[in-house]
Amino acid sequence: AQTVTQSQPEMSVQEAETVTLSCTYDTSESDYYLFWYKQPPSRQMILVIRQExxxxxxxxxxxxxxxxxxxxxxxxxxxxxxxxxxAAMYFCAYRSGGSNFGNEKLTFGTGTRLTIIP
Amino acid sequence: DAGITQSPRHKVTETGTPVTLRCHQTENHRYMYWYRQDPGHGLRLIHYSYGVKDTDKGEVSDGYSVSRSKTEDFLLTLESATSSQTSVYFCAISDSGGGYNEQFFGPGTRLTVL
Incomplete structure (x- = not known):
């Protein structure tokens, strides 16, 4: 089974600066997709970016x-x-590639809470 | 925004009572999913559906059942709620199962089991 690890539970950054959130994953597959989702305080899950x-x-x-x-x-x-x-919680997610049944599922990391300092 | 609604949005119930959460979509998407979100765990898949009456288990399916009698509705039932099922529950939909396709999420339901 695939696993996704986000090792930074919390991060903070000054407004206008640059910040990098980490994500690592474990898989034996060569074909897969990766996603970053953002969850603001409203709780809505929003796709930020994806990679094949x-x-x-x-x-x-x-x-x-x-x-x-x-x-x-x-x-x-x-x-x-x-x-x-x-400012939000950011989740990294993994999905297997191909059209095989069962490849629909997303596996999420535990999230990183990002705080923006004014 | 994708047309996904969840009801109720908040619910408090007692241990041992049955609870049904509803997800309704207006996008005519084939795939529907139920996730739960807990601190320290991210989102974990409970059950998903790949068509009317077609469902399968996810990572944390014990204690939950689902039904999908119409394309637009996906129900999650806790037959006998326990305190460990206190969580935020998200429904998601996607047009195609795999690959690059985005899953769109509903607003979530906060369930508290006392």
Whole structure:
């Protein structure tokens, strides 16, 4: 079974600075997908960014980017120019690739709570 | 925003009572999921459905059952609630099961079992 580890329960960053959240995962598969979800105090789960394992290029969405290191099984999230609205719990998630039955499930890490300091 | 609603949004119940949570979607998505969120555990899959009347167990299915008689509704039942089932429950939907497709989440239901 796949596991996802987020080793930083809490992080803080000054507004306008850059912060990196760590995520590592364990899998024997070569085809898979990785996701970062944001959960603000409203509790709503919001997809931030996603990465396909077979793509070498790191995904980027505006101020959010990832550092995907497949060999190291690492998938960190970088937030540039941090804003107060970025304060939230961030979850890393894994999904198996392919169309086999059972590949629909997401496996989540335990989350990192990000605080933005004004 | 994906059209997903959960009801009730908050519920307090007593140990041993049955509880049913409802997830309703207006997106006509095939896949529906129930997760629970607990501190220190992230989100864990309870059950999921890949079509009407087609369901399967997730990681933490003991003590829970589900039903899906219509595309739009996915019910989660706690037959006899226990304090360990105090949690926040999220429903999610997706158009396709695997790959790159996003799962969209509902607003969550906070359940307290006394």
């Amino acid at each position: 394992a077979y793509k070498q290029q790191n995904a980027t969405e505006n101020r959010f980017s990832v550092n995907f290191q497949k060999a190291a099984k690492s998938f960190s999230l970088k937030i540039s120019d941090s804003q107060l609205g970025d």
